Amino acid sequence: MTTLPDCDPLMIRTRFAPSPTGFLHVGGARTALFSWAYARRHGGRFVLRIEDTDLARSTPEAVQAILDGMDWLGLDHDEGPFYQTQRMPRYRAVIDDMLAAGSAYHCYMAADELERRREQQRAEGRKPRYDGYWRPAAGKTLPSPPAGVQPVVRFRNPDTGVVAWDDLVKGRIEIANSELDDLVIARADGTPTYNFCVVVDDWEMAITHVIRGDDHVNNTPRQINILQALGAQVPLYAHLSMILGDDGQKLSKRHGAVSVMQYDDDGYLPEALLNYLGRLGWSHGDDEIFSLQQFCAWFDLDHITPSAAQFNSEKLNWLNAHYLKRAETPRLEALVRRRLEARGVTPTATPSLAAIIELHQARVTTLNELADLAQVFYVDPQPKAELLAKHLTPETLALLGDFVDRLPDIPWEATAIGALIKESVARHGLRMPRLAMPIRVLLTGQEQTPSVDALMALFPRETVLRRLAVAA
């Protein structure tokens, strides 16, 4: 069993507790980010806990995917990862204590019988709930346990009064205990269930602020009741609303819920995703662009929006383009090189990848686009026939031929190339684009490029001569 640390009772402790049944998606990443930032902001500790009690669905690959995602984003944890499957003896012990104390009891009702009763309650328009058949009570005689049936353990939920908490995002929430039933805390096979493990862990890991998804609001009153039965300190709760897809629909496995690592593959910078996610459902006045450090210094629970937020790819794109513009060249060079090599393109020394990046980084939205543009410098493009037809008219061909003839005689740098372009164009009495466009198309296969003189200067002279000669 993993040992838990002793900790300062005044220290703020938050946690991120994913269940390893898939990758880390944007919703989970934002929950992790907020939880992490809150701990960082207050000099607290951020705990990572893997909730893998569902043996059938949890996989080591998913654990790794979550770790990879957090690593890519730079969300480091101070403690853990703790695995719930490694804490079974502890849960067992707490359940035994509760059984002994009478705050939990055995229930022998068969699963199909339970389902039958739920159906009936639903049919009668009532909320389906366990009816307390096996719950001990003063003056009540329990039936004798059926032979050969392994019982589940149920928590004895208070049946009167209300459970209330001041949610740090949503405000005060009250739920009547009469709405709750005696939930199962240990299955027939003895394994503890989610709501129970969370309670024991949050308690023993001394979590002070539970920052988690909105979908847990309904679990909160049950967890508080168990915490109180255990005599544990109840943490503060902050429930984050969910993130909807680009189309306003709920994110699901088959609908837009992509792994954060997919954003890496798609050419996004982690700081762009982080900035986007940080601003989604949280605000600091009119500030739109901020670093992780700045976010940590500003982050608070008071400015979290209680309503659901729709993911907007275009704004993410804008942020990514922003960070790309400001990124250091060596960093981009490594990132682009990796992408190029994955495509089987090996950047050579001469058209300098760094120089190519500096010329193009303000023009792209993603690293992949940057790689696309860079690739053209190393692999001869095949300009589309329609582009050639459009820009290589007899008139421009004459101009181009004249220009190419003089290319070997000038110094190979942008200023001289630019001067020759202007001079050639003037001599033929044409406008600049008449020469610039054919050069763009021949050199890159594209109509849109940076200034042609700067572009040409990046290539070795021979490459330019070769690509431009194709037309002659």
Place this chain on the structure above:
RNA sequence: GUCCCCAUCGUCUAGAGGCCCAGGACACUACCCUUUCACGGUAGGUACCGGGGUUCGAAUCCCCGUGGGGACGCCA
């Protein structure tokens, strides 16, 4: 069905009774810059879900309605 949550431009949001005939950002449109396209700059249009209250005064507080979401498992 029952319970819970939510509701400002297309989207993310500012706004905690007068500063708001509602501000910022993305997107959009126009213009400028310009060797094309971007980048950058400038300008512009678009929103307080509906109805009742409370108040001298409400986007802000209360109630009802409507709409959206979540939960109701021996899943997490």
